[in-house]
Amino acid sequence: MSKPSVPSPSGKTAPAHLRRKAERPQELIDAALALFVEKGFAATRTEEVAQRAGVSKGTLYLYYPSKEELLKAVIEQRLSAEIAAGAAAVAAHTGSATELLSDVLSAWWARVVASDASGVFKLIITEVRNFPDIAEFYNEQVVRPGHALIAGMLQAGIDRGEFRPVDVDATVHSLLLPMVMLCIHKHSLGVCQPSDAMGDPAVFIRHHMDLMLHGLRN
Incomplete structure (x- = not known):
């Protein structure tokens, strides 16, 4: 079964995979903040942020090229x-x-x-x-x-x-x-x-x- 589409700002429906892509920066920020507060910035690895956000490490680097940029x-x-x-x-x-x-x-x-x-x-x-x-x-x-x-x-x-x-x-x-x-x-x-x-x-x-x-x- 395919995932449902959602309305876009123009009133048309956007495919679910596009909606998911648009949400990724926010999901990465949320995951990073939670881990940084729990473990500390230095102790948190980018792999952990990616894992908590449900993406690959490579995907994280597409949006934020370093852990410092993510912070x-x-x-x-x-x-x-x-x-x-x-x-x-x-x-x-x-x-x-x-x-x-x-x-x-x-x-x-x-x-x-x-x-x-x-x-x-x-x-x-x-x-x-x-x-x-x-x-x-x-x-x-x-x-x-x-x-x-x-x-x-x-x-x-x-x-x-x-x-x-x-x-x-x-x-x-x-x-x-x-x-x-x-x-x-x-x-x-x-x-x-x-x-x-x-x-x-x-x-x-x-x-x-x-x-x-x-x-x-x-």
Whole structure:
């Protein structure tokens, strides 16, 4: 029995083998992230990624010529895309800077922590020192745009008189680092002790934002 076809964007049906081919990059990224977080980037072999994705090693190299390029694709899709989505939410926001930080940023972090994107932070912290090219890519794609996005929110609040004048760069770090630690915890101690004092990540995020906002308000 032949496999069913599915509608293409043009309304016509695409053969199943073409649909499968189109899905392969995503399947490889999903498999790579899962293995990188479980075993570490250095310890994961490309054959293992291909096997988990259900393709040959040769097929993997057709899409990603090296393991480093595969990790870059993971970073770009899981975190760079999230930062772009966050920037779009900030641009569309019409309320106060306080609401922006409290609602938009909280929702963004809750979404990241709840998804497998959170595993990228553990991966970067534990592995990237041995891969300078990946470190620079991560800085360009995640650290710098993410820092700039949050710094812009803070500066807007200061300019409007909602927030007292603070060291913006230091405050960005104060906002971000506990959230990054929450992601790392999820994939380290949180795996062994899922019911420990960290509790519900969404509650932690809201509590952290509340503490920060009370320190920022003029």
